[in-house]
Amino acid sequence: MPHWLQLMLDSLGPLLWAAVKFTAPLTILSFALGLTVGLIAALVRLFAPAPFAAAIRFYVWIIRGTPLLVQLFLIFYGLPSAGIVIDAFPAALIGFTLNIGAYSSEIIRAAISSVPRGQWEASYSIGMSFQQTIRRTILPQAGRVAVPPLSNTFISLVKDTSLAAAITVPELFQAAQRIVATTYEPLILYIEAALIYLALSSILSALQVRLEERLNRYGGFLEARS
Structure with a gap:
């Protein structure tokens, strides 16, 4: 068996374990929390009084205007100088959550704004409150x-x-990186890591396509009924 293939097989287990133990939880938790932040931020931006909306615009401006890596460094390496020490995983979780929250808030805000005004009026006409209209319609x-x-x-x-x-x-x-430090084979290990990321992204992209197809069928069903 070629040396490079044996090295990839030997390192596959540790890489997949790191993906399961840290990459997957970090991704899922950051996205779930960031989506929550984004939804709240979008609603505040659209419907809250001007000072609160301005604060959200400032938050989105800061996050979208600075690199994610810089944000992570500020949280993990910068805050300790102010007496705030955060462990690596929570620091990453905070950084990714704030980042996803800013970007998703713009997506959600645009999606809410795309709903025709008539949907609001129809909901109010049957006695729904503002909260019910937001939640149900x-x-x-x-x-x-x-x-x-x-x-x-x-x-x-x-x-x-x-x-x-x-x-x-x-x-x-x-x-x-840790395996590279002991094997001195950066090309092989980084290609293997890239292939794992590629496989994960491809699987998620396929699931995204299926989800969008189901949503389109559901949307067509609702339009046919209406």
């Missing part, structure tokens, strides 16, 4: 619009978690 329709870009955001997040290696989170990419 607006968000379900906005969700169909937001799913494709949010799915792309999730897939990008899977790859972006490799940046957590820079703040010592032992996820997939740092596991590859």
Whole structure:
């Protein structure tokens, strides 16, 4: 068996374990929390008083205007100088959550704004309150619009978690770096890590296509009924 193939087989287990133990939880938790932050931020931006909306715009401006790696460094390496020490995984979780929250807020805001005004008026005409209209009428329709870009955001997040290696989170990419430090075979190990990321992204992309097809069929069914 070629040396490079044996090395890839030997390192596959540790890399997959790092992906399962750190990359997957970091991705799922960051996306779930970031989506929650994004939804709240979008609603505040659209419906809250001007000072609160301005604060959200400032948050989105800061996050979208600075590199994610810099944000992670500020949280993990910068905050200790102010007396705030955060472990690597929570620091990465905070950084990714804030980042996803800013980007998803813009996606959700645009999706809510795309719902025709008539849907609001129809909900109010049958006695729904503002909260009921948002929950039962607006968000379900906005969700169909937001799913494709949010799915792309999730897939990008899977790859972006490799940046957590820079703040010592032992996820997939740092596991590859540690093996490189002992084998001195960076080309083989980094190609293997790239292939794992590629496989994960391809699987998620296929699931995204199926989800969008189901949503389109469901949307067509609702339109036919109406």
